[in-house]
Amino acid sequence: MTNKMQAKSPILAAVHEAANDLHRQRFISKRTMNQYDALCLEPIPAYNSEDIRAMREKLKLSQVVLASVLNISVSTIRKWEQGDKQPSGPSLKLLNLLDRKGLEAVL
Numbered sequence: 086m087t088n089k090m091q092a093k094s095p096i097l098a099a100v101h102e103a104a105n106d107l108h109r110q111r112f113i114s115k116r117t118m119n120q121y122d123a124l125c126l127e128p129i130p131a132y133n134s135e136d137i138r139a140m141r142e143k144l145k146l147s148q149v150v151l152a153s154v155l156n157i158s159v160s161t162i163r164k165w166e167q168g169d170k171q172p173s174g175p176s177l178k179l180l181n182l183l184d185r186k187g188l189e190a191v192l
Contacts, residue, residue, distance in 0.1 A: 091126070091127050092125055092126060092127070093125060093126070093127055097124070097125040097126075098125070100121070100125055101121055101122070101125035101126065104117075104118060104121040104125075105118070105121075129177055129178060129181045130181065131171070131177075132165075132171075132172055132177065132180050132181075132184075133168070133171075134165060134166050134167060134168040137162075137165045137166055137172070137180065138166045140180070140183060140184055141162075141166075144183065144187070144188050146188075148162045148163060148166070154183075154188070154191055154192070155176055155179050155180070155191075157176060161176075179191060
């Protein structure tokens with residue numbers, strides 16, 4: 086259960102790959118794998134209101150469609166774009182996935 090994110094260095098990429106293999110074979114727990122993720126992978130960048138609006142416009146999506154894709158409310162998208170609220174948790178990961186891989190990656 087790992088992310089396909091960029092590793093901080095080639096050495097950490099190799100360590101993470103080995104840990105991922107051990108996790109798949111159930112030699113290490115999900116909790117331990119999450120610790121390897123945190124140590125080895127680059128953190129997900131924060132998205133401000135301008136970033137979110139620019140991404141939505143680049144993908145040619147309305148706020149309603151983006152909310153549907155992310156399975157959140159339209160008011161949440163509106164609050165993000167107005168700067169009243171910041172995305173976090175799964176929403177932040179989905180925004181990062183949209184940003185890196187495009188709409189097809191989440192549909």
